[in-house]
Amino acid sequence: MESKEQIANAAEQLFLKYGVRSVTMDDIAKQLGISKKTIYxxxxxxxxxxxxATLRILEREKKLLAEVQERSENAIHELYLFTRYIRQHIVEVNPSILFDIQKYHRGAWKIYQDFKGSVFLQTIESSIRKGMEEGHFRADIKPEILAKLRIEQVNLAFNNEIFPKHEFDWTEVHLQIFYNFCYGLLTTEGVELFEKYAKTLTTHATKN
Incomplete structure:
Protein backbone atom coordinates (compact mmCIF):
# COMPACT_ATOMS: atom_id res chain seq x y z
CA MET A 1 0.00 0.00 0.00
CA GLU A 2 1.21 3.48 -0.86
CA SER A 3 2.20 5.75 2.04
CA LYS A 4 0.97 9.26 2.67
CA GLU A 5 4.32 10.67 1.56
CA GLN A 6 4.28 8.63 -1.66
CA ILE A 7 0.83 9.97 -2.49
CA ALA A 8 1.95 13.52 -1.75
CA ASN A 9 5.03 13.02 -3.91
CA ALA A 10 2.98 11.81 -6.88
CA ALA A 11 0.55 14.70 -6.45
CA GLU A 12 3.38 17.19 -6.22
CA GLN A 13 4.91 16.01 -9.49
CA LEU A 14 1.55 16.30 -11.25
CA PHE A 15 0.87 19.75 -9.78
CA LEU A 16 4.26 21.06 -10.89
CA LYS A 17 3.77 19.73 -14.41
CA TYR A 18 0.08 20.46 -15.04
CA GLY A 19 -0.93 23.01 -12.40
CA VAL A 20 -3.09 22.33 -9.36
CA ARG A 21 -6.60 22.94 -10.64
CA SER A 22 -6.34 20.58 -13.61
CA VAL A 23 -5.13 17.61 -11.53
CA THR A 24 -7.88 15.52 -9.94
CA MET A 25 -7.80 12.88 -7.22
CA ASP A 26 -8.45 10.34 -9.99
CA ASP A 27 -5.30 11.56 -11.78
CA ILE A 28 -3.24 11.07 -8.63
CA ALA A 29 -4.66 7.59 -8.09
CA LYS A 30 -3.97 6.68 -11.73
CA GLN A 31 -0.41 7.96 -11.44
CA LEU A 32 0.19 5.57 -8.53
CA GLY A 33 -1.87 2.69 -9.87
CA ILE A 34 -4.14 2.69 -6.83
CA SER A 35 -7.80 3.37 -6.14
CA LYS A 36 -9.03 6.82 -5.18
CA LYS A 37 -10.39 5.21 -2.02
CA THR A 38 -6.83 4.51 -0.90
CA ILE A 39 -5.97 8.20 -1.14
CA TYR A 40 -8.96 9.07 1.04
CA ALA A 53 2.52 19.05 -1.45
CA THR A 54 3.00 22.79 -0.88
CA LEU A 55 4.83 22.14 2.38
CA ARG A 56 7.12 19.63 0.66
CA ILE A 57 7.97 22.05 -2.15
CA LEU A 58 8.67 24.90 0.26
CA GLU A 59 10.80 22.73 2.52
CA ARG A 60 12.98 21.94 -0.50
CA GLU A 61 13.16 25.65 -1.31
CA LYS A 62 14.19 26.38 2.28
CA LYS A 63 16.91 23.75 2.06
CA LEU A 64 18.10 25.17 -1.26
CA LEU A 65 18.32 28.69 0.15
CA ALA A 66 20.36 27.45 3.11
CA GLU A 67 22.68 25.44 0.84
CA VAL A 68 23.26 28.41 -1.46
CA GLN A 69 24.17 30.66 1.47
CA GLU A 70 26.47 27.99 2.89
CA ARG A 71 28.23 27.27 -0.41
CA SER A 72 28.53 30.84 -1.64
CA GLU A 73 31.86 32.66 -1.56
CA ASN A 74 30.16 36.05 -1.34
CA ALA A 75 26.83 37.75 -2.08
CA ILE A 76 27.59 37.91 -5.81
CA HIS A 77 28.25 34.18 -5.86
CA GLU A 78 24.83 33.70 -4.24
CA LEU A 79 23.27 35.57 -7.18
CA TYR A 80 25.16 33.31 -9.57
CA LEU A 81 23.99 30.14 -7.82
CA PHE A 82 20.37 31.33 -7.88
CA THR A 83 20.73 32.15 -11.58
CA ARG A 84 21.99 28.64 -12.27
CA TYR A 85 19.08 27.18 -10.32
CA ILE A 86 16.59 29.20 -12.37
CA ARG A 87 18.14 27.99 -15.62
CA GLN A 88 18.03 24.36 -14.54
CA HIS A 89 14.69 24.07 -12.76
CA ILE A 90 12.18 26.83 -13.38
CA VAL A 91 11.20 25.49 -16.80
CA GLU A 92 9.78 22.39 -15.08
CA VAL A 93 7.15 24.37 -13.15
CA ASN A 94 3.67 25.02 -14.54
CA PRO A 95 3.03 28.80 -14.53
CA SER A 96 -0.51 28.43 -13.16
CA ILE A 97 0.52 26.76 -9.91
CA LEU A 98 0.60 29.89 -7.71
CA PHE A 99 -2.61 31.27 -9.22
CA ASP A 100 -4.39 27.95 -8.68
CA ILE A 101 -3.34 27.76 -5.04
CA GLN A 102 -4.27 31.38 -4.36
CA LYS A 103 -7.73 31.05 -5.89
CA TYR A 104 -8.79 27.51 -4.96
CA HIS A 105 -6.79 26.35 -1.93
CA ARG A 106 -6.71 28.88 0.91
CA GLY A 107 -4.85 26.64 3.35
CA ALA A 108 -2.01 26.02 0.90
CA TRP A 109 -1.93 29.71 -0.01
CA LYS A 110 -1.54 30.67 3.65
CA ILE A 111 1.36 28.20 3.93
CA TYR A 112 2.99 29.86 0.93
CA GLN A 113 2.34 33.38 2.26
CA ASP A 114 3.82 32.50 5.66
CA PHE A 115 6.91 31.07 3.97
CA LYS A 116 7.23 34.10 1.72
CA GLY A 117 6.93 36.49 4.65
CA SER A 118 9.48 34.72 6.81
CA VAL A 119 12.04 32.40 5.22
CA PHE A 120 12.15 33.95 1.74
CA LEU A 121 12.08 37.55 2.97
CA GLN A 122 14.72 37.00 5.65
CA THR A 123 17.02 35.18 3.24
CA ILE A 124 16.88 37.95 0.64
CA GLU A 125 17.39 40.68 3.26
CA SER A 126 20.36 38.80 4.69
CA SER A 127 21.94 38.42 1.25
CA ILE A 128 21.47 42.10 0.44
CA ARG A 129 23.02 43.21 3.73
CA LYS A 130 25.92 40.83 3.15
CA GLY A 131 26.52 42.33 -0.30
CA MET A 132 26.44 45.85 1.13
CA GLU A 133 29.01 44.94 3.79
CA GLU A 134 31.26 43.44 1.11
CA GLY A 135 31.00 46.60 -1.01
CA HIS A 136 29.40 44.70 -3.90
CA PHE A 137 25.94 46.22 -3.41
CA ARG A 138 25.17 49.93 -3.25
CA ALA A 139 25.30 51.53 0.19
CA ASP A 140 22.17 53.64 -0.37
CA ILE A 141 19.67 50.79 -0.87
CA LYS A 142 17.10 49.69 1.71
CA PRO A 143 17.26 45.88 2.11
CA GLU A 144 13.82 45.63 3.73
CA ILE A 145 12.23 47.35 0.72
CA LEU A 146 14.14 45.53 -2.02
CA ALA A 147 13.59 42.14 -0.39
CA LYS A 148 9.83 42.69 -0.66
CA LEU A 149 10.27 43.90 -4.24
CA ARG A 150 12.11 40.71 -5.15
CA ILE A 151 9.35 38.55 -3.69
CA GLU A 152 6.72 40.39 -5.73
CA GLN A 153 8.89 40.01 -8.84
CA VAL A 154 8.84 36.25 -8.36
CA ASN A 155 5.04 36.32 -8.11
CA LEU A 156 4.91 38.48 -11.25
CA ALA A 157 7.07 36.06 -13.21
CA PHE A 158 4.67 33.25 -12.28
CA ASN A 159 1.66 35.22 -13.59
CA ASN A 160 0.50 33.41 -16.72
CA GLU A 161 -1.86 36.26 -17.64
CA ILE A 162 1.02 38.72 -17.91
CA PHE A 163 3.56 36.25 -19.34
CA PRO A 164 1.56 33.52 -21.15
CA LYS A 165 3.76 30.48 -21.53
CA HIS A 166 2.77 30.04 -25.18
CA GLU A 167 4.18 33.51 -25.92
CA PHE A 168 7.20 33.71 -23.62
CA ASP A 169 10.16 31.52 -22.81
CA TRP A 170 9.44 31.16 -19.13
CA THR A 171 13.04 30.62 -18.09
CA GLU A 172 13.96 33.80 -19.93
CA VAL A 173 11.20 35.74 -18.16
CA HIS A 174 12.56 34.74 -14.76
CA LEU A 175 16.15 35.44 -15.78
CA GLN A 176 15.39 38.85 -17.29
CA ILE A 177 13.56 39.95 -14.16
CA PHE A 178 16.26 38.50 -11.93
CA TYR A 179 19.12 40.18 -13.85
CA ASN A 180 17.29 43.50 -13.79
CA PHE A 181 16.95 43.20 -10.02
CA CYS A 182 20.64 42.25 -9.61
CA TYR A 183 22.02 45.14 -11.67
CA GLY A 184 19.96 47.54 -9.59
CA LEU A 185 21.87 46.38 -6.51
CA LEU A 186 25.42 46.26 -7.82
CA THR A 187 28.32 48.67 -7.41
CA THR A 188 30.91 48.95 -10.19
CA GLU A 189 33.03 46.32 -8.45
CA GLY A 190 29.95 44.19 -7.99
CA VAL A 191 29.09 44.36 -11.68
CA GLU A 192 32.58 43.17 -12.64
CA LEU A 193 32.41 40.23 -10.27
CA PHE A 194 28.83 39.33 -11.25
CA GLU A 195 29.72 39.31 -14.96
CA LYS A 196 32.76 37.17 -14.22
CA TYR A 197 30.46 34.54 -12.69
CA ALA A 198 27.95 35.02 -15.52
CA LYS A 199 30.62 34.11 -18.10
CA THR A 200 31.23 30.89 -16.20
CA LEU A 201 27.50 30.17 -16.31
CA THR A 202 27.36 30.81 -20.09
CA THR A 203 30.42 28.61 -20.72
CA HIS A 204 28.91 25.83 -18.60
CA ALA A 205 25.59 26.04 -20.50
CA THR A 206 27.39 25.93 -23.88
CA LYS A 207 29.36 22.83 -22.93
CA ASN A 208 26.16 21.06 -21.85
Whole structure:
Protein backbone atom coordinates (compact mmCIF):
# COMPACT_ATOMS: atom_id res chain seq x y z
CA MET A 1 0.00 0.00 0.00
CA GLU A 2 1.21 3.48 -0.86
CA SER A 3 2.20 5.75 2.04
CA LYS A 4 0.97 9.26 2.67
CA GLU A 5 4.32 10.67 1.56
CA GLN A 6 4.28 8.63 -1.66
CA ILE A 7 0.83 9.97 -2.49
CA ALA A 8 1.95 13.52 -1.75
CA ASN A 9 5.03 13.02 -3.91
CA ALA A 10 2.98 11.81 -6.88
CA ALA A 11 0.55 14.70 -6.45
CA GLU A 12 3.38 17.19 -6.22
CA GLN A 13 4.91 16.01 -9.49
CA LEU A 14 1.55 16.30 -11.25
CA PHE A 15 0.87 19.75 -9.78
CA LEU A 16 4.26 21.06 -10.89
CA LYS A 17 3.77 19.73 -14.41
CA TYR A 18 0.08 20.46 -15.04
CA GLY A 19 -0.93 23.01 -12.40
CA VAL A 20 -3.09 22.33 -9.36
CA ARG A 21 -6.60 22.94 -10.64
CA SER A 22 -6.34 20.58 -13.61
CA VAL A 23 -5.13 17.61 -11.53
CA THR A 24 -7.88 15.52 -9.94
CA MET A 25 -7.80 12.88 -7.22
CA ASP A 26 -8.45 10.34 -9.99
CA ASP A 27 -5.30 11.56 -11.78
CA ILE A 28 -3.24 11.07 -8.63
CA ALA A 29 -4.66 7.59 -8.09
CA LYS A 30 -3.97 6.68 -11.73
CA GLN A 31 -0.41 7.96 -11.44
CA LEU A 32 0.19 5.57 -8.53
CA GLY A 33 -1.87 2.69 -9.87
CA ILE A 34 -4.14 2.69 -6.83
CA SER A 35 -7.80 3.37 -6.14
CA LYS A 36 -9.03 6.82 -5.18
CA LYS A 37 -10.39 5.21 -2.02
CA THR A 38 -6.83 4.51 -0.90
CA ILE A 39 -5.97 8.20 -1.14
CA TYR A 40 -8.96 9.07 1.04
CA UNK A 41 -7.59 6.80 3.75
CA UNK A 42 -4.86 9.42 4.23
CA UNK A 43 -6.43 12.67 3.02
CA UNK A 44 -9.89 14.08 3.70
CA UNK A 45 -9.95 15.98 0.41
CA UNK A 46 -7.83 17.54 -2.31
CA UNK A 47 -7.14 20.58 -0.11
CA UNK A 48 -5.14 18.42 2.28
CA UNK A 49 -3.17 16.91 -0.59
CA UNK A 50 -2.34 20.36 -1.95
CA UNK A 51 -1.31 21.60 1.49
CA UNK A 52 1.11 18.74 2.07
CA ALA A 53 2.52 19.05 -1.45
CA THR A 54 3.00 22.79 -0.88
CA LEU A 55 4.83 22.14 2.38
CA ARG A 56 7.12 19.63 0.66
CA ILE A 57 7.97 22.05 -2.15
CA LEU A 58 8.67 24.90 0.26
CA GLU A 59 10.80 22.73 2.52
CA ARG A 60 12.98 21.94 -0.50
CA GLU A 61 13.16 25.65 -1.31
CA LYS A 62 14.19 26.38 2.28
CA LYS A 63 16.91 23.75 2.06
CA LEU A 64 18.10 25.17 -1.26
CA LEU A 65 18.32 28.69 0.15
CA ALA A 66 20.36 27.45 3.11
CA GLU A 67 22.68 25.44 0.84
CA VAL A 68 23.26 28.41 -1.46
CA GLN A 69 24.17 30.66 1.47
CA GLU A 70 26.47 27.99 2.89
CA ARG A 71 28.23 27.27 -0.41
CA SER A 72 28.53 30.84 -1.64
CA GLU A 73 31.86 32.66 -1.56
CA ASN A 74 30.16 36.05 -1.34
CA ALA A 75 26.83 37.75 -2.08
CA ILE A 76 27.59 37.91 -5.81
CA HIS A 77 28.25 34.18 -5.86
CA GLU A 78 24.83 33.70 -4.24
CA LEU A 79 23.27 35.57 -7.18
CA TYR A 80 25.16 33.31 -9.57
CA LEU A 81 23.99 30.14 -7.82
CA PHE A 82 20.37 31.33 -7.88
CA THR A 83 20.73 32.15 -11.58
CA ARG A 84 21.99 28.64 -12.27
CA TYR A 85 19.08 27.18 -10.32
CA ILE A 86 16.59 29.20 -12.37
CA ARG A 87 18.14 27.99 -15.62
CA GLN A 88 18.03 24.36 -14.54
CA HIS A 89 14.69 24.07 -12.76
CA ILE A 90 12.18 26.83 -13.38
CA VAL A 91 11.20 25.49 -16.80
CA GLU A 92 9.78 22.39 -15.08
CA VAL A 93 7.15 24.37 -13.15
CA ASN A 94 3.67 25.02 -14.54
CA PRO A 95 3.03 28.80 -14.53
CA SER A 96 -0.51 28.43 -13.16
CA ILE A 97 0.52 26.76 -9.91
CA LEU A 98 0.60 29.89 -7.71
CA PHE A 99 -2.61 31.27 -9.22
CA ASP A 100 -4.39 27.95 -8.68
CA ILE A 101 -3.34 27.76 -5.04
CA GLN A 102 -4.27 31.38 -4.36
CA LYS A 103 -7.73 31.05 -5.89
CA TYR A 104 -8.79 27.51 -4.96
CA HIS A 105 -6.79 26.35 -1.93
CA ARG A 106 -6.71 28.88 0.91
CA GLY A 107 -4.85 26.64 3.35
CA ALA A 108 -2.01 26.02 0.90
CA TRP A 109 -1.93 29.71 -0.01
CA LYS A 110 -1.54 30.67 3.65
CA ILE A 111 1.36 28.20 3.93
CA TYR A 112 2.99 29.86 0.93
CA GLN A 113 2.34 33.38 2.26
CA ASP A 114 3.82 32.50 5.66
CA PHE A 115 6.91 31.07 3.97
CA LYS A 116 7.23 34.10 1.72
CA GLY A 117 6.93 36.49 4.65
CA SER A 118 9.48 34.72 6.81
CA VAL A 119 12.04 32.40 5.22
CA PHE A 120 12.15 33.95 1.74
CA LEU A 121 12.08 37.55 2.97
CA GLN A 122 14.72 37.00 5.65
CA THR A 123 17.02 35.18 3.24
CA ILE A 124 16.88 37.95 0.64
CA GLU A 125 17.39 40.68 3.26
CA SER A 126 20.36 38.80 4.69
CA SER A 127 21.94 38.42 1.25
CA ILE A 128 21.47 42.10 0.44
CA ARG A 129 23.02 43.21 3.73
CA LYS A 130 25.92 40.83 3.15
CA GLY A 131 26.52 42.33 -0.30
CA MET A 132 26.44 45.85 1.13
CA GLU A 133 29.01 44.94 3.79
CA GLU A 134 31.26 43.44 1.11
CA GLY A 135 31.00 46.60 -1.01
CA HIS A 136 29.40 44.70 -3.90
CA PHE A 137 25.94 46.22 -3.41
CA ARG A 138 25.17 49.93 -3.25
CA ALA A 139 25.30 51.53 0.19
CA ASP A 140 22.17 53.64 -0.37
CA ILE A 141 19.67 50.79 -0.87
CA LYS A 142 17.10 49.69 1.71
CA PRO A 143 17.26 45.88 2.11
CA GLU A 144 13.82 45.63 3.73
CA ILE A 145 12.23 47.35 0.72
CA LEU A 146 14.14 45.53 -2.02
CA ALA A 147 13.59 42.14 -0.39
CA LYS A 148 9.83 42.69 -0.66
CA LEU A 149 10.27 43.90 -4.24
CA ARG A 150 12.11 40.71 -5.15
CA ILE A 151 9.35 38.55 -3.69
CA GLU A 152 6.72 40.39 -5.73
CA GLN A 153 8.89 40.01 -8.84
CA VAL A 154 8.84 36.25 -8.36
CA ASN A 155 5.04 36.32 -8.11
CA LEU A 156 4.91 38.48 -11.25
CA ALA A 157 7.07 36.06 -13.21
CA PHE A 158 4.67 33.25 -12.28
CA ASN A 159 1.66 35.22 -13.59
CA ASN A 160 0.50 33.41 -16.72
CA GLU A 161 -1.86 36.26 -17.64
CA ILE A 162 1.02 38.72 -17.91
CA PHE A 163 3.56 36.25 -19.34
CA PRO A 164 1.56 33.52 -21.15
CA LYS A 165 3.76 30.48 -21.53
CA HIS A 166 2.77 30.04 -25.18
CA GLU A 167 4.18 33.51 -25.92
CA PHE A 168 7.20 33.71 -23.62
CA ASP A 169 10.16 31.52 -22.81
CA TRP A 170 9.44 31.16 -19.13
CA THR A 171 13.04 30.62 -18.09
CA GLU A 172 13.96 33.80 -19.93
CA VAL A 173 11.20 35.74 -18.16
CA HIS A 174 12.56 34.74 -14.76
CA LEU A 175 16.15 35.44 -15.78
CA GLN A 176 15.39 38.85 -17.29
CA ILE A 177 13.56 39.95 -14.16
CA PHE A 178 16.26 38.50 -11.93
CA TYR A 179 19.12 40.18 -13.85
CA ASN A 180 17.29 43.50 -13.79
CA PHE A 181 16.95 43.20 -10.02
CA CYS A 182 20.64 42.25 -9.61
CA TYR A 183 22.02 45.14 -11.67
CA GLY A 184 19.96 47.54 -9.59
CA LEU A 185 21.87 46.38 -6.51
CA LEU A 186 25.42 46.26 -7.82
CA THR A 187 28.32 48.67 -7.41
CA THR A 188 30.91 48.95 -10.19
CA GLU A 189 33.03 46.32 -8.45
CA GLY A 190 29.95 44.19 -7.99
CA VAL A 191 29.09 44.36 -11.68
CA GLU A 192 32.58 43.17 -12.64
CA LEU A 193 32.41 40.23 -10.27
CA PHE A 194 28.83 39.33 -11.25
CA GLU A 195 29.72 39.31 -14.96
CA LYS A 196 32.76 37.17 -14.22
CA TYR A 197 30.46 34.54 -12.69
CA ALA A 198 27.95 35.02 -15.52
CA LYS A 199 30.62 34.11 -18.10
CA THR A 200 31.23 30.89 -16.20
CA LEU A 201 27.50 30.17 -16.31
CA THR A 202 27.36 30.81 -20.09
CA THR A 203 30.42 28.61 -20.72
CA HIS A 204 28.91 25.83 -18.60
CA ALA A 205 25.59 26.04 -20.50
CA THR A 206 27.39 25.93 -23.88
CA LYS A 207 29.36 22.83 -22.93
CA ASN A 208 26.16 21.06 -21.85
Missing amino acids: QYFADKDEVVEL
